[in-house]
Amino acid sequence: MSGSTSETMSGTMTAAVFRGAHDVSVESRAVPVPGPGEVLLRVSASGICGTDSAEYASGPHLAPREADGTARELVLGHEFVGTVVERGPGVEGFPIGAVAVCGAGISCGRCVMCRAGRTNVCRSYHSLGLQNDGGLAQFVAAPAAILYDASGSGLSADTLALAQPMAVAVHAVRRSALHAGQDAVVIGAGGIGAFLGYVAAATGARVLVLDLDPARLDLAERLGASHTALASGAPLGELLETLGYEPEVFFEVSGSRQGLESIFAAAAPGAVIVPVGIQKGRTELDLARFTLAEFTLVGTVAHVVADDLPEAVRLLGARAEGWNDIAAEVLPLAQLVERGLEPLAAGRSTQIKTLIDPWIDAPRPARHELQEALR
Structure with a gap:
């Protein structure tokens, strides 16, 4: 089935907005509207990495700039998972309620590299959370083409947030x-x-x-x-x-x-x-x-959504011990800067991966257990 849903989201959400070096604020923004080929995700968990901390510490590097060289406002976050709550026109698959992992990188689909399946080196490659608004927010609009439906994986949202890295x-x-x-x-x-x-x-x-x-x-x-x-x-x-x-x-x-x-x-x-x-x-x-x-x-950059994300999800599910030794704690958006970006930029982070849940008000333990029905 294609096309948009009859029910649409509206109102405001909480998001982490980047405006330049040491200038990230958690604030209210309008919930985005999915365009053609896009879905709206209710974000369950999002990760941060060295790229995010570098933008925070001394950016903008990859983030877009205004004509005067200052950073353009941007919602950060390129490692995230969420639930489909709305579909834009022309979307195939990804029914409402589907759990989707985002690959973040957007390609044109037409250039020589895209036609060869090497979408990560597309001539116009850009990314959610680095050039377009990303997933360090309660909702994000993402092209369906860069999503992987992980509904049947049996993995928790906290584990699936590790799929992009x-x-x-x-x-x-x-x-x-x-x-x-x-x-x-x-x-x-x-x-x-x-x-x-x-x-x-x-x-x-x-x-x-x-x-x-x-x-x-x-x-x-x-x-x-x-x-x-x-x-x-x-x-x-x-x-x-x-x-x-x-x-x-x-x-x-x-x-x-x-x-x-x-x-x-x-x-x-x-x-x-x-x-x-x-x-x-x-x-x-x-x-x-x-x-x-x-x-x-051999050079290597990012990943190819269609080839590498499914294997990443499979490998995440293959480790019986789970992933608490990688990401043991999940932070609220309000602590993104103090306990996420700043320690990572300074080399003081106590976790390999820092995860953010945009719906909580206080830190919580990460949940990496398999879903009961799929154990």
Whole structure:
């Protein structure tokens, strides 16, 4: 069935509005009206990440600007899940009441990359929560084309709010072509790195994870890493020799120059090197060695909704222990800045992922249990 619903939402909602560096306020906004091809979601849970905290700390970077260079008002949030409460004209599927995970990235569907199925590198790619109003609000209008219907997954909303960062990890691992029987190294076990280690281990590969934080290394082991080590310890080449690793694939997720340079120094001929973390500076590359060693440097960005979100949801449901060690507490919107964005920007966050429930007034424990009917 297509077309809009006979009943429409109206009135106001609470939303987190970005106006520039250190200027995010939680305020009342009009409930958006879904346009053609869009649905209106009642947001159940939303996550924040380093991209959000970077916008808060020193933006706008990705967020749109006015002609004078100042930030344009924007509702943040690109990692969220909600329930369909209204459908715009022309929407196929997503009945009222469906639970939908949002991929956030919007593509044109017409350019060369879109026609090849690589919608994440569309020439006009943009995202909810970064260029268009996003899901750190009680309601959000989202194109149906960037949603995945997770109604039958049996997963809670808090768990499904982790699907977008999990999909980023799924995409990176798929880009690397990592498979069972190989060795892989993951440098950085934070917001994306934790998920990437889990996805890499799920391929059947032997995975070594490095980080500066012992607590993150403990988590990496619980997520399936075969070995872990402090990144401040022995040089990577010596560590690989000691452990008997011969990595075919390296993932640099910390975004540090040192991490990438250590990979180039330690990698054996034929290695695939995937810089997942965004490098903040320039890294010198010995092109002669790169060529003679037949290294493969693989870029990766975001994810492809149709391919990566379903696998992300499947992997979220595959971990019997649940995800309390990733996201144990859910915050109200009113605490987004004080307990969410500011600690994340300062490197003081106590959780790998911070989740927000726009309908609560006080923090609550995260709920990662399977729904009773689908256990």
